[in-house]
Amino acid sequence: MISFNKVSKVFPNRQVALQQVSFEINKGEFVFLVGPSGAGKTTILELITCEEKPTTGMVSVAGRVVNRLKPSQVPYLRRNLGIVFQDFRLLPQKTVYENVAFAMQVVEAPPSLIRRRVPLLLELVGLHRKANDLPQQLSGGEQQRTGLARALANDPLLLLCDEPTGNLDPETAWEIMNLLVQINNSGATILMATHAKNLVDRMKRRVIAIDAGHIVRDDYRGGYS
Numbered sequence: 001m002i003s004f005n006k007v008s009k010v011f012p013n014r015q016v017a018l019q020q021v022s023f024e025i026n027k028g029e030f031v032f033l034v035g036p037s038g039a040g041k042t043t044i045l046e047l048i049t050c051e052e053k054p055t056t057g058m059v060s061v062a063g064r065v066v067n068r069l070k071p072s073q074v075p076y077l078r079r080n081l082g083i084v085f086q087d088f089r090l091l092p093q094k095t096v097y098e099n100v101a102f103a104m105q106v107v108e109a110p111p112s113l114i115r116r117r118v119p120l121l122l123e124l125v126g127l128h129r130k131a132n133d134l135p136q137q138l139s140g141g142e143q144q145r146t147g148l149a150r151a152l153a154n155d156p157l158l159l160l161c162d163e164p165t166g167n168l169d170p171e172t173a174w175e176i177m178n179l180l181v182q183i184n185n186s187g188a189t190i191l192m193a194t195h196a197k198n199l200v201d202r203m204k205r206r207v208i209a210i211d212a213g214h215i216v217r218d219d220y221r222g223g224y225s
């Protein structure tokens, strides 16, 4: 599903973000990406979404070599990806329903499919009763559930999560974590960058640890440290 082969990333200001990073993530895996601030986690996610290109080495995602994609091909790659952000990034003027529906509208999904799918997604994340609320009327956990429903709107092969529990209290974070497990069990591959040591330790999933641009550990039943 994802393959990094000797990937280095040097930003134009000569900041070295990744050095010779290699790993593979197979379909259906649930992988944590951990490491201190500045280690290179976000850069890895940005290489997967094609927001950045590797300086050297090869990145491939869902069977496509990302290095060689033309700008016009990037939207097709992104259709296979769902992204969940730490700060939710919901559209404040749109309701919960509309936020999720919008993700389908931008890829020109048929309206009949949108009308069928959005209620199912809201049911999945436990928000069907809040469909008509605006983000500001929701708790942090509910906003992240909306973000999760939106990320799943186009049935992605791969769900990328960048500190999805970073703004949530421990109990709410655990609820979101359980939803992610449920989503993984139904087939989506998940890569989650996080600082949440207790969640990572509790989950006993694969952990890729990165420090100063290098992979320092890749454990299949790992903990945070």
Ligand code: ADP
Binding pocket: 011, 012, 013, 015, 016, 017, 035, 036, 037, 038, 039, 040, 041, 042, 043, 044
């Ligand atoms: P993390 O997500 O683990 O906190 P990042 O991937 O954001 O780490 O950053 C890795 C390194 O690359 C850091 O030293 C950071 O300052 C640098 N970096 C990230 N993005 C840029 C950029 N656009 N321009 C220059 N340096 C960057």
